[in-house]
Amino acid sequence: MTAPAAVTIDRLSKHFGPVRAVDDLSFTVRPGAVTGFLGPNGAGKTTTLRMLLGLVRPTSGRALIGDTPYLELRQPAQTVGASLEASAFHPGRSGLDHLRMFAPQVGVPESRCHELLELVGLDQAKKRRVGGYSMGMRQRLALAYAMLGDPAVVILDEPANGLDPQGIVWLRQLLRAFADEGKTVLVSSHVLSEVQSTVDDVVIIAKGRLVHESSLGDLRRLAAPSVEVLSPTPQRVVELAQAQQWRAEPQHDGLVVLHNADAAQVGAAAFAAGIELHRLADVGVGLEDVFLRLTGEPTQEVAV
Amino acid sequence: MSAAIRGEFRKFLSTRMWWILGLAMFAYLLFLGAVLAFSFAYGSTTASVDTGAPLLSGEDAATMTYSLTSPLGYVFPLIIGSLLFTNEFRHQTITPTLLVEPRRTVLVLAKLVVAAIFGVIIGVIATAGTVAGGAPVLALMGEGAYLGNSDVWSLLGWSVVVMAIWNVLGVAIGGLLTNQVAAIIVIIGFTQFVEPIARVAMTAVDALQGVSAYLPGAAADAVLGTSFFGSMGETDLLSRWAGGLVMLAYIAIFALGARFITLRRDIG
Numbered sequence: 001m002t003a004p005a006a007v008t009i010d011r012l013s014k015h016f017g018p019v020r021a022v023d024d025l026s027f028t029v030r031p032g033a034v035t036g037f038l039g040p041n042g043a044g045k046t047t048t049l050r051m052l053l054g055l056v057r058p059t060s061g062r063a064l065i066g067d068t069p070y071l072e073l074r075q076p077a078q079t080v081g082a083s084l085e086a087s088a089f090h091p092g093r094s095g096l097d098h099l100r101m102f103a104p105q106v107g108v109p110e111s112r113c114h115e116l117l118e119l120v121g122l123d124q125a126k127k128r129r130v131g132g133y134s135m136g137m138r139q140r141l142a143l144a145y146a147m148l149g150d151p152a153v154v155i156l157d158e159p160a161n162g163l164d165p166q167g168i169v170w171l172r173q174l175l176r177a178f179a180d181e182g183k184t185v186l187v188s189s190h191v192l193s194e195v196q197s198t199v200d201d202v203v204i205i206a207k208g209r210l211v212h213e214s215s216l217g218d219l220r221r222l223a224a225p226s227v228e229v230l231s232p233t234p235q236r237v238v239e240l241a242q243a244q245q246w247r248a249e250p251q252h253d254g255l256v257v258l259h260n261a262d263a264a265q266v267g268a269a270a271f272a273a274g275i276e277l278h279r280l281a282d283v284g285v286g287l288e289d290v291f292l293r294l295t296g297e298p299t300q301e302v303a304v
Numbered sequence: 305m306s307a308a309i310r311g312e313f314r315k316f317l318s319t320r321m322w323w324i325l326g327l328a329m330f331a332y333l334l335f336l337g338a339v340l341a342f343s344f345a346y347g348s349t350t351a352s353v354d355t356g357a358p359l360l361s362g363e364d365a366a367t368m369t370y371s372l373t374s375p376l377g378y379v380f381p382l383i384i385g386s387l388l389f390t391n392e393f394r395h396q397t398i399t400p401t402l403l404v405e406p407r408r409t410v411l412v413l414a415k416l417v418v419a420a421i422f423g424v425i426i427g428v429i430a431t432a433g434t435v436a437g438g439a440p441v442l443a444l445m446g447e448g449a450y451l452g453n454s455d456v457w458s459l460l461g462w463s464v465v466v467m468a469i470w471n472v473l474g475v476a477i478g479g480l481l482t483n484q485v486a487a488i489i490v491i492i493g494f495t496q497f498v499e500p501i502a503r504v505a506m507t508a509v510d511a512l513q514g515v516s517a518y519l520p521g522a523a524a525d526a527v528l529g530t531s532f533f534g535s536m537g538e539t540d541l542l543s544r545w546a547g548g549l550v551m552l553a554y555i556a557i558f559a560l561g562a563r564f565i566t567l568r569r570d571i572g
Contacts, residue, residue: 046572050571054406055403055570071406073406076403080403082403083400084572085396087396088395088396088397089395089397090318090391090395090397092319092321097314097318098318100314100318101312101314101315101318102400102401103311103314104307104308104310104314105307105308105311105405107307145400
């Protein structure tokens with residue numbers, strides 16, 4: 001692996017005619033962590049990554065790997081490993097041939113291709129034509145391609161698309177291992193929940209602009225916690241909530257959902273007030289809601 | 305650069321298209337070689353009683369038969385070559401390709417080199433097809449296959465060279481016309497209709513007579529040193545070296561287009 005290198009996006013813009021696909025975007029991605037690059041479809045994620053990799057020319061601004069633009073890297077494929085679309089294969093080539101044809105320029109022997117195919121779980125299928133691969137297998141092959149040069153920076157565009165649940169767990173462990181090795185890992189997704197158990201940092205964009213950049217922990221803090229309370233006297237719970245300035249949402253059968261409070265606070269207050277509780281539970285932190293609020297998507301539309 | 309060339313080699317060899325097209329080319333030229341040889345052999349035995357003008361015979365018949373590889377078969381190396389570029393765009397492998405080799409000039413040059421080397425192999429297959437079709441017929445029914453003749457061997461050698469050049473031009477065309485279907489349609493349309501008609505038509509117009517020698521097919525004939533279409537009344541080929549330079553000029557124009565038009569555009 002080459003020396004660790006941060007990724008810097010510096011006032012990057014790309015206009016397609018009147019459309020500002022990426023608009024004055026700046027953020028950094030640190031080594032040794034997995035960073036989620038999030039935003040709804042069409043937010044400008046792929047365009048940003050393509051500018052970072054020298055495939056799309058920015059209208060203005062710059063993108064750096066360490067302190068060098070991709071096009072000026074001396075050993076690009078050993079510095080950055082990227083997979084931008086899991087469909088970029090000739091269907092008539094075998095998975096092995098797909099890797100073999102890049103090996104000379106990446107500067108690795110053919111044995112490395114076999115190693116990686118085994119690592120991503122395609123050992124049995126490597127001689128088969130990619131045309132017969134499932135979406136998940138293509139994702140694995142794309143990942144093997146990105147890993148060919150054992151790069152310090154790994155950039156993956158929607159790598160979880162098409163992976164089965166086991167595959168997602170496997171991907172998570174792999175990305176974690178990359179970060180632990182000191183690699184810089186940037187993973188894009190349009191679904192926060194897909195990466196929320198994987199990423200350390202988040203960069204969220206919408207309509208080409210940065211809307212949030214922080215650690216996942218800080219993003220969680222933006223989310224208001226909620227508590228589910230079951231009581232034989234729900235009316236008293238609601239009154240308690242009013243006194244404590246929590247927002248209460250009475251449900252059916254004595255169930256009340258309280259917002260802006262956690263279970264410890266509610267339990268203590270209920271105990272002090274002598275209210276009988278039959279259930280007390282933290283319910284999610286509403287991270288997805290924060291994501292949707294930040295990216296300006298109405299909640300109903302995305303309630304899949 | 306050598307790594308880029310090795311990569312392009314593997315790319316080329318790892319799809320089935322080149323040998324399917326190579327096989328089709330071999331069969332096509334074998335058939336045409338046999339047909340043309342038969343027409344000469346048949347012509348020479350029935351003599352020129354009714355036409356009054358003798359068909360070619362002897363060494364001329366053999367030479368004319370063996371020279372059909374490029375004039376009738378050049379569509380194959382052009383298409384095979386174009387695939388080296390159009391496949392990348394059709395299947396989006398241009399993205400990983402440019403990630404491992406961001407230097408666009410190196411990419412274009414590597415593809416041209418691989419096309420030249422592969423072109424020699426394609427040229428050998430094509431020329432062998434023509435000979436395999438023509439020689440037995442000439443030997444059995446005509447006045448001999450003339451395969452011991454050094455002029456014939458020189459012609460066969462130039463035939464291989466010309467086919468290799470066509471293959472390189474094919475890559476350059478594919479680099480500019482990156483849409484695979486469009487590239488194939490343009491290549492077939494140009495080689496099968498536009499150029500043959502233009503070459504015959506231009507000879508009929510005084511002002512254009514000199515121009516027709518600069519058409520790619522005529523330039524290839526000049527390199528070959530014999531004109532298949534010459535027998536149809538066309539004259540005035542360029543010298544061998546001038547013909548070669550004209551072909552290289554076509555390659556340069558398309559390759560520059562690939563480098564500075566196609567590969568300057570945003571990818572993706």
